[in-house]
Amino acid sequence: MWSLCLACWRRGTQSVASRGSRAEVSTVHGGLDDAELRAHAITRADVVDFSSNVNPLGASRLAREAAAKADLSSYPDRECLLLREALSARVGVGVEQLMIGNGSTEIIHLLARARLRPRSRCVIFAPTFGEYQAAVDLAGADVRFVRASEANGFNWSIPTAVRAIETLRPAVAFLCNPNNPTGVYLDEDDVRDLSSAVGPDALLVLDASYAPLADDEWDATPLLSRGNVALLRSMTKDHGLAGVRLGYLAASAPVVEASRRLQPAWGVNAVAQAVGIAALEDEAHVAAARRVIRDSKAYLYAQLKAMGVPTLPSATNFLLARVGDATRVRRALLRRRLVVRDCTSFRLPAYIRIAVRRPDECALLTRALRDVLTHE
Ligand SMILES: Cc1ncc(COP(=O)(O)O)c(C=O)c1O
Known part of the structure; x- marks a missing residue:
């Protein structure tokens, strides 16, 4: 069974608790950054956002x-x-x-x-x-x-x-x-x-x-x-x-x-x-979202596995995928107008976090990711 090492916990504790480590404090979040999009000469409407873990169907009609x-x-x-x-x-x-x-x-x-x-x-x-x-x-x-x-x-x-x-x-x-x-x-x-x-x-x-x-x-x-x-x-x-x-x-x-x-x-x-x-x-809107998430998640897991990208089992609507250099992969995907969460601020620089969206959108992402991992 997996266990948490007490010595590691103490080391982690000391390295983060001191005032001197304040620069490490992370309030980086997912979501779109208009300044960054402008630098790439694109707008919110041009991108698909996999970096915020929100309902893939958006807000309900009501x-x-x-x-x-x-x-x-x-x-x-x-x-x-x-x-x-x-x-x-x-x-x-x-x-x-x-x-x-x-x-x-x-x-x-x-x-x-x-x-x-x-x-x-x-x-x-x-x-x-x-x-x-x-x-x-x-x-x-x-x-x-x-x-x-x-x-x-x-x-x-x-x-x-x-x-x-x-x-x-x-x-x-x-x-x-x-x-x-x-x-x-x-x-x-x-x-x-x-x-x-x-x-x-x-x-x-x-x-x-x-x-x-x-x-x-x-x-x-x-x-x-x-x-x-x-x-x-x-x-x-x-x-x-x-x-x-x-x-x-x-x-x-x-x-x-x-x-x-x-x-x-x-x-x-x-x-x-x-x-x-x-x-x-x-409530039916949230239930519909859960069904979309279930189907898209199965699709994403299968595609990521086929690409050889290790992906953690997730209980919910986002996946943590080990892609190597998360910052590089995020940038390459952004050039393809897809935004994922670079997990470097979580101290996980090898991982991206992918919000589970509609199947057609997930297909865009897996195609682009395959391209990035193969050609860049
Ligand atoms: C675990 C968790 N809690 C809380 C929040 C904050 O959500 P909000 O302020 O939009 O309600 C987030 C946002 O990403 C989150 O991931």
Whole structure:
């Protein structure tokens, strides 16, 4: 069985935790960069974006209609009451246990500020989404990593992780599940073990943003009854609303209230609130996306295997593929008007991350990738 080496974990911890390593802090993200596109004399409309892990069908019809009807001239509700009520009915927690954010990124930052003080300690399960570290650094806290190794297929050994948490005693631990960029999806028992290790006074932030697009989603909501679990969800991935910016936190009422107090007024705009309510009514749209992802993923795996590109098993809507020099491959694909995520900022310079899109788009990508790997 794969395991996480304690010595490696300590080395990783020391190299990242010191202030001197601040330059290593990564807030690089996928998505399109207009300046970069302009430098290549192309526009957003010219490219297919495999670098953001969003619903391959885009926003639903109901969401688009709600956006068109939204009241643009009145202030939005500061409490996002109607959206929280809609979520409460769907998620099965009280409205006082819900907070809406301008994307889940805003909530990550607010949670970090609410729960961490200068020199308090935070654990991040890595490699993972870079915004946790950015938020912890801004809060002035000390960050330690429980880093899964490539040799272990980027799986964490849970017993070793539990020991690490019990030793480090962090105030907050961030776990992305399913994990970006590896696609590793821990089961409920593993997450329970981590929550027990974190202890009653600390907080395990479980970022389940990619769970709704996973093959076998399990419901993390019951974990909230443990009191030390905060569940983070982005509506930009499953509902295809990245441009709108919408995410939410489900947690105990005191955890929600502490973050809410730090949130600027009117941060979640009227379009986002209206679109969020409409999107929740369109569960069929997310189900249709899951079917597209399942088929395209099988296609991508088969094509990448035929090309000899090692690709990690992913539980959700993106794949981590080992292509050699990720920066070079990304650039070559961009020249062919296809954008993938170079994983160098995750400290994985040999890997690209590919969002699973429609089959016809995936065919474009595999054809171009074959060309790049054969001829460049
Ligand atoms: C794991 C994870 N969590 C949160 C986010 C932030 O999503 P948003 O701010 O769009 O809700 C991302 C974005 O890529 C992500 O990958």
